[in-house]
Amino acid sequence: MVATIIDGKAFAATVRGKVAGHVARLKADHGIIPGLAVVLVGEDPASQVYVRSKGKMTVEVGMNSYEHKLEADTSEADLLALIDQLNTDPEVHGILVQLPLPGHLNEALVINAIDPAKDVDGFHISNVGLLATGQKAMVPCTPLGCLMMLRDHLGSLSGLNAVVIGRSNIVGKPMAQLLLGDSCTVTIAHSRTKDILAVSRRADIVVAAVGRPQMVTGDWIKPGATVIDVGINRIDAPEKGEGKTRLVGDCDFDSCAEVAGAITPVPGGVGPMTIACLLANTVTACSRAHGLAEPE
Numbered sequence: 225m226v227a228t229i230i231d232g233k234a235f236a237a238t239v240r241g242k243v244a245g246h247v248a249r250l251k252a253d254h255g256i257i258p259g260l261a262v263v264l265v266g267e268d269p270a271s272q273v274y275v276r277s278k279g280k281m282t283v284e285v286g287m288n289s290y291e292h293k294l295e296a297d298t299s300e301a302d303l304l305a306l307i308d309q310l311n312t313d314p315e316v317h318g319i320l321v322q323l324p325l326p327g328h329l330n331e332a333l334v335i336n337a338i339d340p341a342k343d344v345d346g347f348h349i350s351n352v353g354l355l356a357t358g359q360k361a362m363v364p365c366t367p368l369g370c371l372m373m374l375r376d377h378l379g380s381l382s383g384l385n386a387v388v389i390g391r392s393n394i395v396g397k398p399m400a401q402l403l404l405g406d407s408c409t410v411t412i413a414h415s416r417t418k419d420i421l422a423v424s425r426r427a428d429i430v431v432a433a434v435g436r437p438q439m440v441t442g443d444w445i446k447p448g449a450t451v452i453d454v455g456i457n458r459i460d461a462p463e464k465g466e467g468k469t470r471l472v473g474d475c476d477f478d479s480c481a482e483v484a485g486a487i488t489p490v491p492g493g494v495g496p497m498t499i500a501c502l503l504a505n506t507v508t509a510c511s512r513a514h515g516l517a518e519p520e
């Protein structure tokens with residue numbers, strides 16, 4: 225293996241440490257405790273795990289965590305009423321509605337009901353527009369975590385060729401905007417891209433956010449490129465025993481690591497950074513709400 229492993233778990237711990245320091249200062253100097261409200265509708269098992277882990281880490285950095293668990297058949301009106309209440313609650317600085325929502329709820333309508341200043345996921349149309357036009361926005365946590373790791377590893381990204389594989393609103397598109405903001409030359413590849421292998425091989429930076437296990441193999445990677453693997457996929461792992469599974473990314477780690485200069489592992493790469501950035505966004509939202517200096 226030639227690639228350096230980018231340790232997202234360790235980096236995330238550093239970010240959470242900085243958040244905890246800022247939270248402690250807000251409390252000591254101003255008597256303010258940042259609060260994050262997480263809304264979960266229904267019983268999706270993966271969402272339940274994410275929400276639990278977000279709540280635990282929120283408390284660990286000294287913030288208040290408010291969990292709102294609603295029945296799967298909650299009406300849109302009831303969900304909007306809760307969001308309204310959280311929007312006006314001065315103890316709540318960040319609001320996150322865990323996606324996906326059950327099919328009868330209009331996701332765009334619900335997300336756009338969140339006060340943009342409390343939209344710590346950065347999915348509100350105002351924040352999307354602010355990011356796209358290079359203005360101060362709440363930035364989606366997963367791409368923000370990817371950008372932080374890239375800056376930490378590479379320093380300046382200016383002029384580098386970046387290929388983002390995937391064009392979702394929550395990862396691919398905001399990732400591309402952030403890389404453009406850092407003066408990369410950005411290509412967004414997707415399921416209709418012609419000769420995607422050649423497109424990917426031009427990249428100094430490859431961000432894979434596809435949702436297809438181990439799709440990106442070593443032959444997609446330019447020697448020395450930096451690979452950020454956003455994917456989280458569970459696959460069968462008969463080698464661990466019957467019925468066992470394991471998590472893999474959208475990149476085939478072993479073959480990519482033979483060629484890349486650096487790569488994030490799955491698990492332990494982008495995932496931990498996503499939650500760390502959520503906490504950082506909540507402190508930022510709290511600081512802005514009180515007109516105080518924002519964390520760096």
Ligand code: NDP
Binds near residue numbers: 454
């Ligand atoms: P989506 O399913 O919303 O988007 C997937 C994108 O990949 C689409 O734009 C799609 O293209 C593209 N795509 C699908 N198949 C191919 C293909 N064969 N070749 C090229 N492009 C393809 O996924 P998300 O963006 O929500 O998530 C992507 C991955 O990241 C998932 O594995 C998810 O679990 C993970 N994830 C991880 C997070 C973390 O914290 N680490 C957070 C969020 C997501 P098209 O638009 O043409 O259909």
